[in-house]
Amino acid sequence: MPVNTREIAFENAIEESLLGHGGFTRLAPETFDSARCLFPDEVIAFIKATQPKTWNALEKLHGTATATVVLDDLGKALATGGSLAVLRHGFKCFGKPLRLAYFAPASGLNPETQALFAANRLAVTRQLHFSAAHPKLSVDVTLVLNGLPIATLELKNPLTGQNAEHAKEQYRSDRDPREPLFAFKKRALVHFAVDPNEVAMTTKLDGKDTHFLPFNRGDAGGAGNPETPDNFKTAYLWEEVLARESLLDILGRFIHLQVKEKKVGGKVFQRESLIFPRYHQLDAVRRIE
Numbered sequence: 001m002p003v004n005t006r007e008i009a010f011e012n013a014i015e016e017s018l019l020g021h022g023g024f025t026r027l028a029p030e031t032f033d034s035a036r037c038l039f040p041d042e043v044i045a046f047i048k049a050t051q052p053k054t055w056n057a058l059e060k061l062h063g064t065a066t067a068t069v070v071l072d073d074l075g076k077a078l079a080t081g082g083s084l085a086v087l088r089h090g091f092k093c094f095g096k097p098l099r100l101a102y103f104a105p106a107s108g109l110n111p112e113t114q115a116l117f118a119a120n121r122l123a124v125t126r127q128l129h130f131s132a133a134h135p136k137l138s139v140d141v142t143l144v145l146n147g148l149p150i151a152t153l154e155l156k157n158p159l160t161g162q163n164a165e166h167a168k169e170q171y172r173s174d175r176d177p178r179e180p181l182f183a184f185k186k187r188a189l190v191h192f193a194v195d196p197n198e199v200a201m202t203t204k205l206d207g208k209d210t211h212f213l214p215f216n217r218g219d220a221g222g223a224g225n226p227e228t229p230d231n232f233k234t235a236y237l238w239e240e241v242l243a244r245e246s247l248l249d250i251l252g253r254f255i256h257l258q259v260k261e262k263k264v265g266g267k268v269f270q271r272e273s274l275i276f277p278r279y280h281q282l283d284a285v286r287r288i289e
Contacts, residue, residue, distance in 0.1 A: 043070075073093040073094075103117065104252065105117060120146060185203075197234065198214070
């Protein structure tokens with residue numbers, strides 16, 4: 001059966017794959033709080049389900065204001081440490097530790113840790129209006145973990161005269177890196193420019209200086225992606241890389257924050273970069289494992 005490459009069909013195919021086989025649920029964009037840059041109901045539902053004792057203790061202190069207090073402290077933790085640190089190490093609310101994600105345990109023998117891992121809430125949202133200042137702006141696809149946006153995708157279709165290069169330009173020119181969703185390491189950790197044939201990604205939006213890396217599989221030792229009968233060439237992105245267990249594995253083990261120091265005029269400056277592994281790097285490690 002031929003692949004329908006209209007842009008809406010392309011977006012539908014990604015969503016349907018994530019919902020049907022990728023372990024995601026659909027999240028309504030209207031439930032997004034653009035001021036907090038979170039899905040508050042998802043955050044609170046995850047914490048209540050996985051950490052009821054801590055939630056009850058906080059509720060005894062704050063009553064009906066508990067959700068607001070937790071979200072405020074989460075926002076402070078994200079502003080100072082960033083989303084990767086919060087996902088991996090949690091945050092504190094009135095001295096009480098709270099987790100925002102649980103990653104795969106080293107052993108499958110403990111049913112409690114398995115249950116916590118299974119409780120992660122991965123969701124996909126389409127056409128997310130991310131800006132409080134510019135409410136008409138939207139991003140094509142946003143992936144969300146327990147209420148926290150973790151990845152964005154801009155999709156383009158060559159049959160309408162656009163491709164991944166146009167998606168890159170959209171990120172460079174129309175996506176303000178000062179917006180909370182796109183601020184370096186604060187919310188979304190990676191941004192993908194995608195068309196049916198090619199994928200590129202970046203971890204830091206920097207206006208016209210934004211640098212993208214190819215995220216392709218390679219084709220017979222060359223660039224790009226091989227032909228895939230009855231599917232998009234880039235289907236590996238949402239069918240393999242972004243599927244539930246793979247994405248959680250990447251967040252838990254593969255992304256890292258790199259800090260380099262440079263001395264200028266006797267002063268030491270630090271430059272941070274977020275390293276998201278390329279497709280071939282992920283594939284090599286997993287084949288070895």
